[in-house]
Amino acid sequence: MEVLITGLDGLLGISLMRFLPERKYEVSVLMHPLSKSETLGGHNIQRQYGDIFRPESLLASFTVKHAVIHSVVSTTVWPARSEASRQMNVAGTRNIIEACLQHSIKRLVFIGSASSVSTRAKPGEKHSFPEVKFGLDYIDSKYEAFRLVMKAVKTRLKRRYFREDSWKGTSAQLPHVADVMRRAIR
Numbered sequence: 001m002e003v004l005i006t007g008l009d010g011l012l013g014i015s016l017m018r019f020l021p022e023r024k025y026e027v028s029v030l031m032h033p034l035s036k037s038e039t040l041g042g043h044n045i046q047r048q049y050g051d052i053f054r055p056e057s058l059l060a061s062f063t064v065k066h067a068v069i070h071s072v073v074s075t076t077v078w079p080a081r082s083e084a085s086r087q088m089n090v091a092g093t094r095n096i097i098e099a100c101l102q103h104s105i106k107r108l109v110f111i112g113s114a115s116s117v118s119t120r121a122k123p124g125e126k127h128s129f130p131e132v133k134f135g136l137d138y139i140d141s142k143y144e145a146f147r148l149v150m151k152a153v154k155t156r157l158k159r160r161y162f163r164e165d166s167w168k169g170t171s172a173q174l175p176h177v178a179d180v181m182r183r184a185i186r
Helices: 011-019 055-062 083-102 137-155 171-185
Strands: 002-006 026-031 046-049 067-070 107-112 158-163
Touching: 002 011, 011 026, 026 055, 046 055, 055 083, 067 083, 067 171, 083 107, 083 137, 107 137, 107 171
Parallel strands: 002 026, 002 067, 026 046, 067 107, 107 158
Antiparallel strands: none
């Protein structure tokens, strides 16, 4: 099964890049064309090049993939209001969704923030915005990105949503993350 991972340089992206091939997945990673990242090291992982801010650059990377794991995120909390953070989290996610839809990708795994979705939904809702607004574009933009994913699901996209706090821990616990993702992309 083919999987494309975005966000290679984050803890989750690195972990998935290492553990999914051990579980017999064909993994490729989306890298910015100007990236000087050394994260791949000696790993035999296919590189796809594209810029999440330029939708046309994603087209070649999104062919014949079973699933896309979208873990690109700006977690910047300073300054509290950051257009760059909003662009990465909202516009970037929108472009990933569109590329998935255009290429009939079977599944999008969206990595969300624990604080972008409340565990206490209002009557009749599955998800709600936290009762307290933090005034941080990181949280607000992750919520907005989540809403974009949910809207796409209503059309034709299968998705899985995971709160990133469900796997924070030591590096010894990271194989568990790959198992969670493995179940998500089936």
